[in-house]
Amino acid sequence: MDYKALAERLFPEGTPTIESIEQKYPPRSLEKGAEVTRLAPSPTGFIHLGNLFVAIANERIAHQSGGVLFLRIEDTDLKRKVEGAVEAVISALKYFDIHFDEGAEIGGDDTYAPWYQRQRAEIYRAYAKKLVEEGRAYPCFCTEEELTALREEQTSKKETTGYYGRYARCRNLSEEEVFEKLAAGTPYVLRLRSMGDPEVKHKFHDEIKGDITVQENDQDIVILKSDGIPTYHFAHAIDDHLMRTTLVIRGEEWLASLPIHIELFSALGFPLPHYGHNCSLMKQDGETRRKLSKRKDPELSLEFYRKEGYYPRAVKVYMLTLLNSAFEEWYMKNPEAPLESFPFKVSKMSKSGTLFDLDKLNDISKNELARLSEHEMFAFLKDWAEEFGTEAQKGYFADEEKMLRVLALCMGVGGKKRRKDFTTASQAMEFIRFFFERPVSREPYRCEKADRAGILSDFLKSYSPEDDSAAWFSKVKEIAGRHGFAAEMKDYKAAPEAYKGSVADVAEVLRIAATGKANTPDLWTILQILGEEETRARIEGECK
């Protein structure tokens, strides 16, 4: 077989020389130890938590080492392309404070552009041609039906499926046959002529998993599809070589194709980058656990967190605690330090699948939100309401001074310790609703109805907005005593049978009457914020 002639026949349009390509994309001049990492999503328009998970790891490694993080778009599959997807990826990641140094639509250093694989077609073809010339790639004319039949045959014989060894019919076609089929215009793909032996296994060091064994690849995998566009494997090898990636952090679903990538890098004469395969996020589903799925799990979508109003930093902190076991302890010791100062170690990344835990995220969210000032909270909630809130909720922000008082109260600003009532923006907005809207329904009272009317009307008679907290509460105690309730909790606990109840019950009557809720922050402050007129109106409504 004259490989040179075959290569010319297969790539008649001419391709740039390998030398010129290598010159155009020279090795990067970076400090020793600087890592070049990347994110390489396909533009499906759906960025999920798993993407964010990997993105944070890649971002930390690159920027912590003084390296580069770039964004490459793997758009080799037309069927999956969605308009605006790239912008969506960038903006979603930006929301979580992940920024790229280079890449598609980034506008940084474009030495290594183009960043869209579709635009790199002639580069791939140049290397494909080289492989053909060297006899390491060949055209395959098998049809989809033939391939399916082959797979079925192999399955029934319980043999490894795929295009390899003696099953690789087209790898040994004669020169005449090949040129004949080409002349006839038969569609073909380009396959790697694999030289591996799966019986041979090698030790491989994965930066996350540690030492693993990989067997050699013997599959004649497709490198150029019939439309001349490369498959993921081929594009990965060429792009990550030319873009000078030093560390590929990707999901562990890629571990199985590592043998292919190793052979491809070797066939192309490229040094192998380092790899780290990280575990995917799992979800408990009945008895078993499975990968978070796009269709079944709304919490997989990054959009979910925006709609719920999770504080972006909280999501990031949670991701970091999952990503690196040392993070949580470090964060407790260094609560004020910027997250970037955490020494992120790839080797500390988890080796096994991690169950996504919403409770944990919620706890982190409460803590993160409790770090804000009421002004920061105001801005956060307002932004959220403008995008996702109801008309009524948007209206809450009209009276800025009132809102700030509400937030200061609910957040415990000025107290020794912050309250942690807020988990998300949507939950917080619901929580503070009673300040802005009269309760349409009320939680049940513990206190008998007969006593309630008396308590409430007594309260209205004695209520004065001028009273400070202590004066106000002593009046509540008086009312309690007058109606047969213990004014002091100690007295009540000592002899509960001597009373109808305690001040706690009396306070609850007032609280539910004014807010509709049995549990709220300090009632006196709430009434101060509501103002005398509103307070009286709400309580009068409950007097009958």
Add this chain to the structure above:
RNA sequence: GGCCUUGUGGUCAAGCGGUUAAGACGGCGCCCUCUCACGGCGCAAUCCCGGGUUCGAUUCCCGGCAAGGUCACCA
């Protein structure tokens, strides 16, 4: 099914030859307290199983088992 990976409380996990087997979330209880939230204290709960090696295995080796991943002209 083949191959690869992983198995420490319900969850995330530290530990990696001798520990009362950290810590966090969640659960439960108590305290604080006009409710809630915060805070404090405490409790329950874990080394997948079976063989080895060893004076001694959660830690090392072998074998099971289980879970996950993957076997496309998708990435």
